[in-house]
Amino acid sequence: MTLHEDHAVSIGSTDGAGPMVPVIHRVVAATADLDDTTTLTVRPVDNALPRPQPGQFNMLWLPGIGEVPISLAGLDGDDLVHTIRNVGAVTDALCSLQVGDFLGVRGPFGAGWNLARARGRDVLVVAGGLGIVPLGPLVDELISDRANFGQVSVVIGNRSPDTLLYPERVKSWAESLEVEVTVDVASPDWTGHVGVVTELLTAVNTDPANQIAFVCGPEVMMRFAAEAVIDRGTPAENVLVSLERNMHCAIGHCGRCQLGPMFICKDGPVLPWSRVDPVLKARSR
Template sequence: MAAVNTPRLFTVTDRRDEITATVTLELQPLDDQPLPVARPGQFNMLYSFGAGEVPISLSGSINASDSVRSADRYTHTLRAVGKTTEALARLQVGDQLGVRGPFGRGWPMDQLAGKKVVVIAGGLGLAPLKPLLEALLADITHYGHVQLFYGGKRPEELLYPESLIHWSEKIEVQLSVDQAGPDWRGHVGVITQLLASAEMDPDNTLAVICGPEIMMRFTIQALQKQGLPDTALYLSMERNMHCAVGHCGHCQWGPHFICKDGPVFCYADIAPWFFQREL
């Protein structure tokens, strides 16, 4: 228990500005100990000295061969929306912070094998899905077909534009924005409009979803209309996580602890609570 409660000292080895108020930090431990295995969909607790600690999903794990399972650095994409995340977003190369993790249950990689995989992201929700997409692309022959549906407010608010171009060379990528100028060539409107016209085989398709909760609600309804069963839908949830090991109770949601039982859930396991907005 002491190990998971004690932040490990990391240094910022790279920093990239992304969209508005959003940065990606590459982090490397100061000691020589190997990093724990990080699975796509898991999160770390990032600690800013004098500010506090927040849960941030992994947006990548890096080593010389780009293997997610044997990384010597973590990457996190975060948005400055409060005291702690604002402090983290101000970090520069060479600055230090504390890291605990990785924690939680990630995306169901074993269940995805051999299936058509539909990846659906909204806004900053692409960040927790990035390691999943990179894992799928690294072993693409094990999956029937991979599609990415990604929506944002405006074209300039879409994350990872270079990665989107790279991914589109290997998988189907469909983009949607709420507002766009005359130069935009993609879809304008909500992402569920794209899903309504997508071809899906309910018997051989799994969908993974991450984004604002309201977007995920409408996305689940759109996928259900396409015939996908609740057991074929996976989503990443966010709540006020503090301890990250299911002890403090801050992230309890019905019978579940988001930090321990999630953050990735099969929708069939959480359907009774998902549309109860007071939870």
């Protein structure tokens, strides 16, 4: 089934439609970042959804194919920016969308990064691979509100130099923040760090005792990064991670995303390591 503009009327709009009703958006830009990763900019056909916060996510829907949670990658006025990696049926179809195509969007959902908590402190941002997507709008906000934070350091770990997302954006971050990038496997022209992201955490200039750390990446990377940051003196409640779980309703009703006592769609996806660590440890016993 193809989605048309008319569905905006028959499926719903933001006016009292409720959080389970997708709002029709049109693709206004589609950029292939990497072979398997595409950034879509989507514009509401009718009323805009509430403005998402960094760290929150939307459910992107293609009728007859499915619906998946995708983080906010950026905002451009009322346009939503989402970066999507093609890993299966729904993300494949989303990555194939062209300018002018339609999709359903509902959201925003979940708890974001809550940057207000970091005001007046140092900030450490640790991104692994696709983890740079939900952290991107957070770094943009840190830069636009720079005077309200102490030392800000961004550490990015990636498989290889040619698979780094947003290279130009990362370069611009480095003009006002300490930015370190490391790769697992270097190319011949790579002059930067080689190794895992945790190796860079001892080199950054933030004060561990007075920092909030925002960490996103594969779960195993978040564990190593969180433990390294805590070992340096940051309390576990000041280390925030973003968890991924399969989702269905995104509003805390269906239980699909349950992790211990938490619903990741509602209590998360951003959670303090002090809440996440005991639950992950109990699950792996």
